[in-house]
Amino acid sequence: MAERPWWSQSVFYQVYPRSFADSDSDGVGDLDGVREHLDYLRWLGVDALWLNPVMVSPMADHGYDVADPRDIDPLFGDLAALDALVAAAHERGIKLTMDLVPNHTSSAHPWFVEALAAGPGSRARERYIFRDGRGPNGELPPNNWVSVFGGPAWTRVTDSGVPGQWYLHLFDVSQPDLNWDDSEVFADFEQTLRFWLDRGVDGFRIDVCHGMAKPPGLPDMPVTDLKLLAHDDDDPRFNRPGVHAIHRAIRAVIDDYPNAVSVGEVWVHDNAQFAQYLRPDELHLAFNFRLLQADFEADAIRDAIDNSLSAVASVGADPTWALENHDVERAVSRYGDGAGGLDRSRAMALVLLALPGTVFVYNGQELGLPNAELPDSALQDPVWERSGHTERGRDNCRVPLPWSGDTPPFGFSGNPDTWLPMPPDWAALTVERQRSESGSTLALYRRAIELRRSRTEFTGTQLDWLDAGPDLLAFRRGGLVCVLNTGEHPANLPEGQLVLSSAPAAGGVLPPNAAAWLV
Numbered sequence: 077m078a079e080r081p082w083w084s085q086s087v088f089y090q091v092y093p094r095s096f097a098d099s100d101s102d103g104v105g106d107l108d109g110v111r112e113h114l115d116y117l118r119w120l121g122v123d124a125l126w127l128n129p130v131m132v133s134p135m136a137d138h139g140y141d142v143a144d145p146r147d148i149d150p151l152f153g154d155l156a157a158l159d160a161l162v163a164a165a166h167e168r169g170i171k172l173t174m175d176l177v178p179n180h181t182s183s184a185h186p187w188f189v190e191a192l193a194a195g196p197g198s199r200a201r202e203r204y205i206f207r208d209g210r211g212p213n214g215e216l217p218p219n220n221w222v223s224v225f226g227g228p229a230w231t232r233v234t235d236s237g238v239p240g241q242w243y244l245h246l247f248d249v250s251q252p253d254l255n256w257d258d259s260e261v262f263a264d265f266e267q268t269l270r271f272w273l274d275r276g277v278d279g280f281r282i283d284v285c286h287g288m289a290k291p292p293g294l295p296d297m298p299v300t301d302l303k304l305l306a307h308d309d310d311d312p313r314f315n316r317p318g319v320h321a322i323h324r325a326i327r328a329v330i331d332d333y334p335n336a337v338s339v340g341e342v343w344v345h346d347n348a349q350f351a352q353y354l355r356p357d358e359l360h361l362a363f364n365f366r367l368l369q370a371d372f373e374a375d376a377i378r379d380a381i382d383n384s385l386s387a388v389a390s391v392g393a394d395p396t397w398a399l400e401n402h403d404v405e406r407a408v409s410r411y412g413d414g415a416g417g418l419d420r421s422r423a424m425a426l427v428l429l430a431l432p433g434t435v436f437v438y439n440g441q442e443l444g445l446p447n448a449e450l451p452d453s454a455l456q457d458p459v460w461e462r463s464g465h466t467e468r469g470r471d472n473c474r475v476p477l478p479w480s481g482d483t484p485p486f487g488f489s490g491n492p493d494t495w496l497p498m499p500p501d502w503a504a505l506t507v508e509r510q511r512s513e514s515g516s517t518l519a520l521y522r523r524a525i526e527l528r529r530s531r532t533e534f535t536g537t538q539l540d541w542l543d544a545g546p547d548l549l550a551f552r553r554g555g556l557v558c559v560l561n562t563g564e565h566p567a568n569l570p571e572g573q574l575v576l577s578s579a580p581a582a583g584g585v586l587p588p589n590a591a592a593w594l595v
């Protein structure tokens with residue numbers, strides 16, 4: 077078998093830059109903060125970082141609204157700070173990937189400013205999706221599409237002082253969708269890819285890879301009454317056939333940089349359609365969200381793993397795994413909160429890190445952080461406003477990391493006024509505290525990553541299910557056996573030497589809400 081690329085069995089650590097570490101005491105994390113904590117990440121044992129967007133942005137969607145894709149926002153630092161971070165990460169053997177947003181720009185992007193000023197029919201409007209409205213005076217939006225963040229996906233602009241055309245925004249009103257049928261859009265994106273790759277960046281996470289291509293004629297959606305932040309596979313807003321030509325063009329550029337990786341955010345449920353994004357001339361990797369959507373039940377988890385493996389098998393791509401990211405509820409809270417939720421998320425950490433393929437760990441996951449309770453006045457996610465205050469949005473999985481000490485801001489910042497308030501009871505969850513406790517969640521992650529990296533048993537892409545009994549999930553991968561107990565009763569472990577468990581498993585008995593590794 078040909079040697080696999082560097083990313084194929086790697087552990088990526090997702091840094092949400094606002095919330096990782098603040099070096100300049102403005103209450104918001106930044107690039108120097110990341111650089112100053114690289115030794116922590118080396119100690120944790122991760123292979124690569126994924127930084128959420130740090131480009132110039134008004135921050136309406138915390139960086140996913142990009143006004144200049146080829147510069148760093150002053151909130152996070154500057155190009156010199158990025159260069160210094162890349163160099164310092166590479167010195168420690170850690171790769172660094174950035175996050176690119178091709179589906180839309182910020183409304184503050186010079187192209188959009190120009191498009192508003194230039195008026196209907198202009199060249200500048202062709203880079204976005206402007207249309208005349210329906211109804212006698214164009215007072216109705218061009219179609220019935222809704223925004224993923226709530227409300228209509230169209231906003232009407234003023235042309236020559238009177239109500240004029242409408243523009244499409246699948247996300248916030250400040251995130252106009254680009255027209256990928258316009259060749260200048262790709263030409264500019266190519267410049268962005270090369271700009272960062274030439275600076276030594278090791279690849280990209282690419283946002284909304286199932287977006288970009290829009291269907292001809294922009295037909296209505298069959299159903300508009302959707303859960304926010306959700307869509308299914310026959311939604312005309314996403315996953316249109318034309319998207320694959322875009323991915324082939326992107327890949328052709330990335331192939332000029334043989335060690336660079338592309339990881340797509342692909343919210344497509346059907347396995348065959350998902351796999352199309354991973355054909356040899358499209359994305360290298362794509363996030364698979366099944367595991368983080370599965371309940372804590374042996375059958376549901378097995379189903380998620382089986383589906384994820386078969387989705388990539390048909391195209392020979394590596395599977396990817398995640399339990400958390402900046403868009404979803406923290407695992408501890410999702411699995412039931414309190415001690416039970418923590419136990420289950422620790423158990424799932426061992427399932428995650430036993431699997432073949434690329435693993436993503438979201439910052440704070442290694443500390444067992446729960447979702448934070450936030451007062452209404454603290455909420456910043458555009459989802460809160462756009463849903464008319466019915467959906468709280470994603471802020472509570474984005475609270476800054478607790479590093480040290482007994483009171484907020486726990487060493488995250490020199491400024492007590494952090495961009496989201498930090499819960500006082502996180503004193504027990506700081507990095508400093510957990511580094512000193514052998515049974516901590518941090519210690520568990522570190523040991524699991526170390527074993528995954530160093531033990532010869534963790535080889536091969538083959539995964540075989542073992543018959544373990546009801547409420548038990550058990551599989552063999554190479555020389556490793558992973559057992560998870562999702563039931564209410566202790567279970568006997570199979571034969572083998574216990575190398576790690578998420579809860580004490582003395583005498584070969586695995587308690588409920590726990591997992592173990594045996595060789």
Ligand code: TEU
Nearest residue numbers: 137140177224247283284305306343403
């Ligand atoms: O998310 C894209 C997207 O489709 C999400 O809205 C997804 O459906 C939802 O989060 C699932 O719960 C990406 C980014 O990850 C997100 O942070 C951005 O807000 C969004 O793109 C817009 O750029």
